[in-house]
Amino acid sequence: MDKGSPEYKDAVREYARTLGLDPDKEPQYLWIVEEALTAPVPEDWEQGESDDGTIYYFNVNTEESVWEHPMDKHYSAMINTKRAEDKAAAASKNSTAATFNSAPKSTPVKSAVVEEFDMEDLDEPKPFKASIKASTTTVTKPVGFGKDSQSWLLDDDDDDLDVPSLSKATTVLPKPSVVNSIKKTCDATKAGASVVMVSKPSPTSTITPVPATPPFQPRPSLSVTTAGSSSSTSATSQNSGQGDKIEKLEKQVDALTGEVLQLKKEREAAEKAERVAKAALNKEIDTLQRGKEQAEVEAKESNYLRMKVIELKAKVAALEAKSKHGDGEPTKAASSAVTAELTAKTQELGVKCIEFDATCKELAAKEHEMTQLQAKLGHLQADHERVMAKKDHEWALKVKEHSIEVEDLKEQLLMRQATNITLQHSTGELDRLKKKCTDQEEEMRVVHANLQAQTATIADLRASLEAKDKVMTMQMDSEVKKRIALDADLRLARDQVSDLERRHDENERTTLHLTRENHDLELRLQRVGDELQRTKGLLDDAGTRAKAMEDSERKAAEEKRLAERELKSTQDSLQSALQDLDDAQNMVKRQQEQHVHAQSKMQLDMEELRRDKERGSVQTIEVQALKKEIESLNIDIARLRDVKATVDFDMRNLKQAMSLESSQLMQCKAQLEEFVRKDFMEKQRFDLLSNEKGAVEKKVMALEAQLQTMRSEHRTETDKYLYRMRELESLNARYEYDMSRAEEKFVTAEKWRLKEMGRVEQRDADILDLKEEVGRLKARNIDGENHHIINELRTTSKVLESQVKELKLQLHDEETAKRQLEKHWTMEMEQVKAQLAGQIPQLAAAATQRYQSSVSSKLFNVGVYC
16 A cells, blocks of 8 residues: 555554554654554464454464454554653753753853864764654544454455455464564664664863963963874774665665565465366366266166167067967967066066156256356356456566566665765775874874974083073173163063064954854854755655655645755755855954964064064073073973874964974074974865865765665665565465365365266166166067157257257367467466566666666765765
8 A cells, every 4th residue: 555645644643543642743753653554463463353344363372362453562662662762862952951051151261272073973863853744634543454444445456356365364374484574674774763862962172271371481281182083983983884784784685585586486386276276177177077978878878778668568568469369378378477577577667767767857957957067167267267367467567566676676775885885985085084194193203203302402502501601690790780771671572572462362362263153154054964954855755755646746746846945945055154154264264364474473573572682681581591492392392292183273382382482492493494384284284184074074974864865765665565575465365265265166076076976876787777678678579669759769869969069069169268368368478577578677777877867966965065
């Protein structure tokens, strides 16, 4: 039965009410109701029907009978558990939202705050809401496979047959090996694709804020948590899990094809048994015809004997007349003896003639019964041929549907193989990204080694400076006056540096604000992508409804137009969000350029101040500068140790460290320029990595959406296949019922044949006795004939012979007609097979074309999304 029909929707809604579910208030659990509606009867249970037509279920082991389906309790408990899980998820979500809203707001700090995101948060599937399709339909009564007396709604193709279906047959045991195996294999995929509301945790920052410090004081190191390796491992594990799921689906498809082949073999065996039954029936008809012919021959012989008896009677009368007119006494004595014998024989013949008449009457009654039985047999054969023609037509249609289903399964398998290839490609890209990350880490180690070498050189300089300090203390007294003036200049320079730092902090705040705006825009973009996926799902549902419901094409077209409008609107919103994202990125770039310009200005000012200080007091300033350089280098080393997880924050820290080193150390200017150049290259690499990461994430999201759609399609296909298997099992049960009825008829016919054979043997014995008497009478040379009786008997024999010829001609015509029908049926089957063989390449080409169009459309959607 079509799942888009209103009868099916009404049945689902009514059955949901029987399970304790309101379909209008809780439509997200209707998929459980549909699964319960098509659920098979367990192995220990059988389905029966009472005298008034109501269906009940009987347990073979415990001898328990119930009116409800045995699986109703299981599915009602499943609905209750789903309700409890959804309530708990909603409560936890509300509690987390309340705690997030009630948390104290942190005061803005001057340093950057880096947030940690894991790849598992991006790769986890979005919560899928069940479609509310059956919310406007009306309710009549629960239907299903054996649920109540209205199960004809799901089996409307077999209304013309009077043979009970599988749901009504109590003598035939169910075959759970086919449906239960499919049910067990589908439970894993359905459990994986079940509707679960997942509360996504809000990202929290894992870096402690850096307090603002003056330019000549050391800053504390930052604690950064690494997440790159965990994200890559989670992505690879998820890809491997998807590969395992696809392999499981392929195994299920192979199992289904094997079961379909087994069903074909069973059908061929049933057809072979039916042919054998037909042959046996024809043999029985031939034997009955032979018995009829033999009975007719025996009737002719009995008529001939009767005629001979009458002739003998006439001869006896003539002999009595001669004896009366004769003269001699010996002749009288002989005649009296002969007459006595003849009277005895005539009496015996009279008795046998009476018995013969009775047997003739019985033969006539049997001939009448034979004609009636032959007429009934002809009607039954005609009905059987009509039923077989109808079943063959239905089987041809079902073979076509099955071939279409097999082609759809092949298409799904090809699509899953393509998804496998794309996932393998994505895993290769992730491996390349890992290699790049390892290369960057090695470069960071080299930089760290260089910094350690610099610290060693600085320590040597510090030792030399301490030696020089002892010498310079003697000269400090003479330069006190100059130092006071230089202190005033230094205060002015410090004020200028503090102003520059304030500007730098303001620039950092603006960059933080822009990064937050960029994050908000990314979230908006992700929401728009989710809306786009929902609209895609709506489009797919609309397409399936348009294929399944030919009567409601206008409604489906209107829904498709609405979905296209929604898709256009979502695409427009996506484009606007992308444009906003580009604008925000441009603003960030401008702010970064301003920041670099301000840093360059600050560097120039610091260089000028440094020159002024060196002119005033070179030695004292060098000591202070070296101390500050050591402190700043220690800070930079601590930062470089912590910066591995987030490359963006690492680059900013390197920029700040390089700017401080260039302003404080004129001697390491060449090295600082090299560091700046490396910083720029690392930034470019990080941008490329971030772009690649975004592309890979988008691809993974698209693949997740495809996998969810494939799961839903696979679920619908398995439901269709289960329904199809139920229909085939019902047909098989009907065929078995027909075979049992035919066997019963054959048994009754065999009993009747044995009975008739006994009667014919008895009649043959009587006829042999009569033949012996006729032979004795012939030995006595009794002559004379009754021509009138002979002529009547001859005419009757001729009439009977003409009737026998007509019956033979009719039987011959029937046999020829049967042969022609069998030839016509075989020719039609060969034509159907040839048509199916010719349609297979066309269907394969259509499937490949459909797959190419779907892949091109998905690639186009991915390009639009990117």
